[in-house]
Amino acid sequence: MTDEAPERTQPGRRRRRWLLAAWLPLAILAGIPLLVWCSTPRFRPSPVPEPNGYDALLRAARSIQGPIPNQGEIGSASLEELRSWVEANLGALRDADEALDLPSGVPLSFSPSDDETILADTGAFRMLGRLMLADAIVAHQDGRVADSALRSIASIRLARQSSRNGTSMHWLTGMAIEDGCGLEGIRRIRDDLDPDLRRELLRRLREFEADRPDVEEVIARDRAWGEARLSRRTRVVLRVVPSVRRTMQALAVPAYDAMRDADRRNAASRRLLMIDLAIRSYRDRVGSLPDRLEDLAPEELPSVPTDPFADGPPVDRVLDGGDSSQLDSVGPEGKDDGGERYPKGEDWSKTPGDLGVDRPDR
DSSP, rough: OOOHHHHHHHHHHHHHHHHHHHHHHHHHHHHHHHHHHHSSSSOOOOOOOSOOOOHHHHHHTTTOOOGGGGGGGGGGHHHHHHHHHHHTHHHHHHHHHHHHOOOOOOOOOOTTTTHHHHHHHHHHHHHHHHHHHHHHHHHHTOOHHHHHHHHHHHHHHHHHHHHOOOOHHHHHHHHHHHHIIIIHHHTTTTOOOOHHHHHHHHHHHHHHHHHHOOHHHHHHOOOOOHHHHHHHHHHOOOOHHHHHHHHOOOOOOHHHHHHHHHHHHHHHHHHHHHHHHHHHHHHHHHHHSSGGGOOOOOOOOOOOOOOSSSSOOOOHHHHEEGTTTEEOOOOOOOOOOOBBBBBBOOOTTTOBBBEEEEOOOO
């Protein structure tokens, strides 16, 4: 019995071997498409227009000459320094103005040198933003308030067009230019605007508010672009081992949360400025300041913009026994700090303080 058992099992073993030999190539053939699918980047860059305003803006930015005044602190530089720098770069400003009229999109690729290219490009755009702020300040000091306003609007357009369909680095640079150059330029001329120009600026800010980039779309694009730049082997691991993907995504959470805070801060700055201009327009129309922010709707604003860090409108705070007042956003901590402004240069997400603008005197 024991001698015959192996003989009876031989045909079964042979059948299993033949089946394995027959199915193995099929399994390999079936696995190849799966492997290709796992290793193929899912991200596809958005098509860029031709001609591309991004390229034209970059050429204008790279043509800027001369040392930057006051080590880049444009707001506190002397008027003589600013004027000299602006006059040396009138050609760059003209080229930038022409480029802003072109459709624009960030050209993304998967080159190993992309990081260096992005750093160089965004650095050039920051320089162009500073030049535009310098031009706005010079125009204001020369009494050309309308020119100053137009230059500040151009700065916001630069911020949007130099970051459209780009990475997180493009987006963060755009946020810095919009707030630090565009909105800052408008804040500087608030007291000197005539009613028509004030209404026009308010209209443009409302358009920028309605057309603001969606930070969640930027984050999703940045994730996908980053994954597409990984090696094939790493992409396969990310798609077949969920725990690895979750770990990598968790590592990026702090950076993306900081982007969300930056988005809310930018929105707060823009909305506070919109409300301030609306209050001034109300005073032009009625002859006095509104008793409540709600009085601004619907003539000056369709509705009062909300504080992006709170559930309701910004804090409208009366100071000095009613002689002055200020508008405040409570900031990331979600707590009203009594109008105490957060220290400039500090990490706003970790430092107590409010972000605000001074309202017109009563």
